[in-house]
Amino acid sequence: MTSTTCYVGIGELVSGRGRTGSVNADSVHSIPNAAILVRGDRIEHVGSEAAVRPQCPADTVFVDMQGKTAVPGFVDPHTHLVWGGDRSAEFNRRLHGATYVDIAAAGGGIKSTVAATRDASQEQMAAKARKTLDTMLLHGITTIEAKSGYGLNREAEIKQLNVMDQLSAEHPVEMIQTFMGAHEIPPEYAGRAEAYVDMLNQELLPEVKQRGTVSYVDIFCEKNVFELDLSRKHLQAALDLGFKIRLHADELFPLGGAGLAAELGAISADHLVHATREHMQAMAKSGTIATLLPGTSFFLRAAYADAAAFQEAGCTIALSTDYNPGSSHTISQAVMMALGCMKMGMTFEQAFLAVTLNAAAAIEKADQLGSLEAGKQADILFLDAPSAMYLVYYWGVNHVSDVVKAGRRVVQERRRVAD
Ligand SMILES: [Zn+2]
Incomplete structure (x- = not known):
């Protein structure tokens, strides 16, 4: 009954x-x-x-x-839930003045998380992610989007997705899965980004599609990583297989990822610190949600996205923690609301909607959640x-x-x- x-x-x-x-x-x-x-x-x-x-x-x-x-x-529409290792010592080096280049040269940065993720067993990573989900739930996050992207090879990317399947079945926090093999260029493909994208398109995307549990494909569309042409190639391959798409766009440099997101009908474009007005308007037309990540700006002491400009352009705005070990190690959507209000000029009502109904819309769940x-x-x-x-x-x-x-x-x- x-x-x-x-x-x-x-x-x-x-x-x-x-x-x-x-x-x-x-x-x-x-x-x-x-x-x-x-x-x-x-x-x-x-x-x-x-x-x-x-x-x-x-x-x-x-x-x-x-x-x-x-x-x-609360809905968090952008998290990197599953990874191995610990970067707290590296964080302290950063506070003592080390630059990203110094840290990368000493084997730190995203590459250290990739190595630790490859080394960790599925059970070890599940235990770590389960703890994160418990913390999220205690802070009111009831649904998340979670991305792979710290494996950067077949075995470790699939391992991350296996962890998500396992935790989806056992944990109350509802999870929408995204494949993000194109998070970074793996060391094996240094200087050969296109060969890596071809491998993803030909081998991994079809296999991931077969699983039936992954809704989206995401890419780090950024200068010197996956630039516009390669991003388009990968996302088009994803669309052809029936995935929906989302992008990390215009975080560090005004490359035009926001425009690409609109052109390809992405559900969401995220970060958007350097998006142009023209691309904001294109996103408003295509219905692509602007998912802004103020935690990353805070943690990197970088510029914040211009929420008022997105608002003016007619974009629907969501907020997310971007939970990850390097650039935003937090799970608090309430703190994102505070940063949205104090650093990006949002009103309380805008920030509230951005972590509830609009965050649900950023994962196509607004008819059920938010x-x-x-x-x-x-x-x-x-x-x-x-x-x-x-x-x-x-x-x-x-x-x-x-x-x-x-x-x-x-x-x-x-x-x-x-x-
Ligand atoms: Zn991210």
Whole structure:
């Protein structure tokens, strides 16, 4: 029998509205003294407690949330979840003044993560990623996009995807998979980027497609890595096989990745620190979501993307942590909201929508996730805070007290509930 639970005593409920991502954040609204009726894994009713209570069937279990604030589960649409090794010592060298070139020359940087990922067993990497997923869940992240891309050869890329399959089956955090073999040029192909892309296109993409669990192909479209022609070649091969695509674009240099994303109909283009106005407009036309990653700008002491310009161009904006060991080692979407507001000129409502409904749209899940509305999956956070504003106003603090994922309470009073 399907269980019915009604969460009552919600001090304030804040959510966007809609089944698609949205350019303007006008739909973000607040309901005081709210209740949410959940049947099975779905939301059945949302509204004031006075309006929802009469809708509850006789066998409803009532759970009093004692004045907590309810918001939709956070979606993180850009993570590098699975990798081996540890780069904290290298990070400290950076704080002592070492440059990326120094660090790379000493065997550090992404190449050290690639080596550690190749060396690690599937079980070792799963244990590490499982811990990350637990931390994400405690911070209210209920759905993520996760990329391969630290193996850079057949065996290690497939191993990363195997870890994702394994964790998808056992962990409440919902995972959308992306293949990113074109994250960097592996040492075996130094100076031969095109040969590497040809290998990916001919050998790995068809094999990855066969798995049936990978939705997207992503590429690091950047000067001196995969430039526009090679990026186009790889992404076109992915499209031909029936994958959807997303891009790391214009992070370090205005190469034109944002324009390529629009041209090829990418679902999302990410980073975009140096995207031009013309390409922003092209993205708005193609419906490509602008996924901005302020954590990376913060961690690299680099420039931030111009959220206001994307807004003005008519782009739908999502925010993501870019969780990875080198350029953004964090899982907090609340901190991304704070950076979006303080460093990229976003309003609270824009930042809120960017980690909920628009983040869901960046992985094509806005019809199911990203807002608290009847018919959507019951992914709900309860914050131990007087208002949702505290996500940004009282920043750097985890306010998430309880998490409901697909109708199941998986975090209660800041502790994981046993499955
Ligand atoms: Zn990334």
